[in-house]
Amino acid sequence: MPSSRELAADLRVSRTTTLLALEQLVAEGYLAARAGSGTFVAHELPDDLPRSSRALPSKATRHPPLSKRGKALAAGRPPSERLAGPPRPFRIGVPAVDLFPVRTWSQLVARRLRSASPQQLDYGETAGALELRRAIAAHVRAARGTECDPEQVLVVSGARRAIDLLCQLLLDPGDGAWMEEPGYPGARNALVAAGARIHPVGVDDEGLDVAAGASVAPRARLVYVTPSHQFPLGVPMSLPRRLALLQWASRAGAWVIEDDYDAEFRHGARPVPCLHGLDGDGRVLYVGSFSKTLFPALRLGFVIAPRDLRDALVAVRRASELHPPRLDQAVLADFIHEGHYERHLRRMRRVYRERLEALQQAARRHCAGALKLRPALTGLHAVADLEEADARQVFAAAARHGVEVMPLAAYGFGHARVPHALVLGFGAVRADAMDAGMERLAAAIDDARRPGPRRRNRASVGV
Amino acid sequence: MPSSRELAADLRVSRTTTLLALEQLVAEGYLAARAGSGTFVAHELPDDLPRSSRALPSKATRHPPLSKRGKALAAGRPPSERLAGPPRPFRIGVPAVDLFPVRTWSQLVARRLRSASPQQLDYGETAGALELRRAIAAHVRAARGTECDPEQVLVVSGARRAIDLLCQLLLDPGDGAWMEEPGYPGARNALVAAGARIHPVGVDDEGLDVAAGASVAPRARLVYVTPSHQFPLGVPMSLPRRLALLQWASRAGAWVIEDDYDAEFRHGARPVPCLHGLDGDGRVLYVGSFSKTLFPALRLGFVIAPRDLRDALVAVRRASELHPPRLDQAVLADFIHEGHYERHLRRMRRVYRERLEALQQAARRHCAGALKLRPALTGLHAVADLEEADARQVFAAAARHGVEVMPLAAYGFGHARVPHALVLGFGAVRADAMDAGMERLAAAIDDARRPGPRRRNRASVGV
Numbered sequence: 045m046p047s048s049r050e051l052a053a054d055l056r057v058s059r060t061t062t063l064l065a066l067e068q069l070v071a072e073g074y075l076a077a078r079a080g081s082g083t084f085v086a087h088e089l090p091d092d093l094p095r096s097s098r099a100l101p102s103k104a105t106r107h108p109p110l111s112k113r114g115k116a117l118a119a120g121r122p123p124s125e126r127l128a129g130p131p132r133p134f135r136i137g138v139p140a141v142d143l144f145p146v147r148t149w150s151q152l153v154a155r156r157l158r159s160a161s162p163q164q165l166d167y168g169e170t171a172g173a174l175e176l177r178r179a180i181a182a183h184v185r186a187a188r189g190t191e192c193d194p195e196q197v198l199v200v201s202g203a204r205r206a207i208d209l210l211c212q213l214l215l216d217p218g219d220g221a222w223m224e225e226p227g228y229p230g231a232r233n234a235l236v237a238a239g240a241r242i243h244p245v246g247v248d249d250e251g252l253d254v255a256a257g258a259s260v261a262p263r264a265r266l267v268y269v270t271p272s273h274q275f276p277l278g279v280p281m282s283l284p285r286r287l288a289l290l291q292w293a294s295r296a297g298a299w300v301i302e303d304d305y306d307a308e309f310r311h312g313a314r315p316v317p318c319l320h321g322l323d324g325d326g327r328v329l330y331v332g333s334f335s336k337t338l339f340p341a342l343r344l345g346f347v348i349a350p351r352d353l354r355d356a357l358v359a360v361r362r363a364s365e366l367h368p369p370r371l372d373q374a375v376l377a378d379f380i381h382e383g384h385y386e387r388h389l390r391r392m393r394r395v396y397r398e399r400l401e402a403l404q405q406a407a408r409r410h411c412a413g414a415l416k417l418r419p420a421l422t423g424l425h426a427v428a429d430l431e432e433a434d435a436r437q438v439f440a441a442a443a444r445h446g447v448e449v450m451p452l453a454a455y456g457f458g459h460a461r462v463p464h465a466l467v468l469g470f471g472a473v474r475a476d477a478m479d480a481g482m483e484r485l486a487a488a489i490d491d492a493r494r495p496g497p498r499r500r501n502r503a504s505v506g507v
Numbered sequence: 508m509p510s511s512r513e514l515a516a517d518l519r520v521s522r523t524t525t526l527l528a529l530e531q532l533v534a535e536g537y538l539a540a541r542a543g544s545g546t547f548v549a550h551e552l553p554d555d556l557p558r559s560s561r562a563l564p565s566k567a568t569r570h571p572p573l574s575k576r577g578k579a580l581a582a583g584r585p586p587s588e589r590l591a592g593p594p595r596p597f598r599i600g601v602p603a604v605d606l607f608p609v610r611t612w613s614q615l616v617a618r619r620l621r622s623a624s625p626q627q628l629d630y631g632e633t634a635g636a637l638e639l640r641r642a643i644a645a646h647v648r649a650a651r652g653t654e655c656d657p658e659q660v661l662v663v664s665g666a667r668r669a670i671d672l673l674c675q676l677l678l679d680p681g682d683g684a685w686m687e688e689p690g691y692p693g694a695r696n697a698l699v700a701a702g703a704r705i706h707p708v709g710v711d712d713e714g715l716d717v718a719a720g721a722s723v724a725p726r727a728r729l730v731y732v733t734p735s736h737q738f739p740l741g742v743p744m745s746l747p748r749r750l751a752l753l754q755w756a757s758r759a760g761a762w763v764i765e766d767d768y769d770a771e772f773r774h775g776a777r778p779v780p781c782l783h784g785l786d787g788d789g790r791v792l793y794v795g796s797f798s799k800t801l802f803p804a805l806r807l808g809f810v811i812a813p814r815d816l817r818d819a820l821v822a823v824r825r826a827s828e829l830h831p832p833r834l835d836q837a838v839l840a841d842f843i844h845e846g847h848y849e850r851h852l853r854r855m856r857r858v859y860r861e862r863l864e865a866l867q868q869a870a871r872r873h874c875a876g877a878l879k880l881r882p883a884l885t886g887l888h889a890v891a892d893l894e895e896a897d898a899r900q901v902f903a904a905a906a907r908h909g910v911e912v913m914p915l916a917a918y919g920f921g922h923a924r925v926p927h928a929l930v931l932g933f934g935a936v937r938a939d940a941m942d943a944g945m946e947r948l949a950a951a952i953d954d955a956r957r958p959g960p961r962r963r964n965r966a967s968v969g970v
Contacts, residue, residue, distance in 0.1 A: 067775070201832075204829060212574070215574050233822075249540075326569065368664070
């Protein structure tokens, strides 16, 4: 090719234009530049190269297989579908989103945005914003009676992210881990992703059965446990059981992930000290979430880790993400510092107690003899034993009647026998909507007990 | 113990109070309830149990060791410290946060918050909000000339999270992976976390050296590559090289992660088609980020995956998190749909071209003979070769002079010989601040070339 100078003169365009055109042709493979000797037409033109089809076939892809963990996770039970639309009786896992002070939150957001400096649009601290870590540490010290400082706090996008990061930090593929059965599917998936061997351990009326775990998997390296409010059974772990767990973990050299979810919502009884507060070894990793105390769409939670794990935990996080959005962190820090968080929690405790009582009354009124509610001491859902019906059939019938219930068995891992029971959420259901919901549920239980023609037909169609 | 009814009568309190008191004592381990036979004083009182100390010693923790991957990540090179304060010359990886339209963004946030329904405070779609996935798919189709639909998009909290999720989905421990050297430390860490064997592959003026990779690691299962703007060298990958990479991957049965970062900012030349658009096998996973096109504090990015991987990718995500905050997703969807995103990109292209030219002029003016800028065709930083000085010494001297530079060697993995060069960011530096910054850098280079008494003293103190 002529030089860029000659070309520019020939074509009466600027030399910059010529240089850019040549560069583009080199980048696309039509020209080849050889240092010191000039620019030449490429030997092999890109148009001659076998070009793969641009339209990606929608089914016939020819890519490699997934990783083993990818396959294991993809093969897992998909999460239960919710019915469409706003929370309805008795959706679980959702707080009273109808009562969240959106206006206060919006004012804090607007204030932060008005005062945002360019610097605040830049990357922030990997562990999370210091002001939020301070607010969280102060709250946890006051509410859960344990020692921690802002340096021990890692702000994450919810409890799942916390559990996943901890599993990556603490578990190698093949390591054993105890997990409550029935238990939290989110934690189970994080353990699968980390390649752990999962040992399901039963739950009795004092919480996780430590003796059973110690006999089934004495060498487990980690215990995942929900002591404030066992998920999904709702039992709080008794103090002796907590001490027994820590003693076992100390002897066995195991880590403990304390998912302290729903600790904020106790209906009556005084809270038992958290495992983190009883731990003298630095083996308890405390996980908290704002999904139930504020609102799920926010995606904020936290880990409290021993001081000497902080750098490693931050390094593990840095390999997979940086930090949650800075604006959300700043607004939450304000919300806590200015007392809105405590005020909201106090109000919600009252609301949830009312909603629970309304649920209990409605169950007695409409489902006596069919459904027996277990006592609910904490949290936003209750477990109800079905007297005669099959839980999965009730689940299906309830969906047809427009109510959401979860069979307790949905949280089993196939090891323990799970009784026919339902998990009924009351957090997102207004007290005055309980009766209507329970009427529908009664009708669904009725349907499930008396095999109707429609269902029989459906079953006989088969595939 | 007497029954709750008797106790209530004796103590003249309500039965509820009595029941709560008994429950609390059971929970704390002072009483034991035996079904059918009543409540008894516990055999072993919690106060007698050996209680671990509550105060966590700050150093002497007695917990188990970390996982291998945890140790490997913790032992990795920590990220370079930034100088305190707002972005200064020549911080890399930061866009023009001084020019982001915060006011427009705030208005969109306020509008979304005003109209927020309780349902929008609930959990959202695990793949990300449909309206944002639509906006992203439309943008990528138009800007990068590749086919994709909203079903293929996964919204994530930045490119690191994307790469990490993909490594989890695609790689088993021990699988080989190519990685450009010098290259992006974030991707390297994600590969370490997934347990991959990393094969560093060199980069020449056409991008990743496919022939070298094929000879060093012919059986690698994955290639991580930055074709639009190789990080950190800045070269775009030529079209023949792109085709060669896809052909090799097709023969070898390897996945390709295309980190298309900085594709939006080309200074002149027309963009080369992305690998995703050339892929006929569904083996290219496209990663995009809004950290540079909007602002880093937002933490939003995305993956475009083949349709048949969608469910597995969502399952892997669900094991570690749910979705980015819904408000941010909604606001970004509005920002794109209403044309603000395109407008901002157009403006920024002009701004970055101006900033780049100012950098080049300032370098000629103040550092001629000491520093030679390589051509920068894309992106927000330039590579500058040091004519005589040692890059690490210049790095240290620059910090003393209040300028931030990165030695190119900071992005090497110790395999290839990395020349003495600096990476200079110009994205966050106003054009009129380049001269002052370059003057300071010239002084720093001067310091580094002429061993001053202070540095010699320091070196001789040693430890």
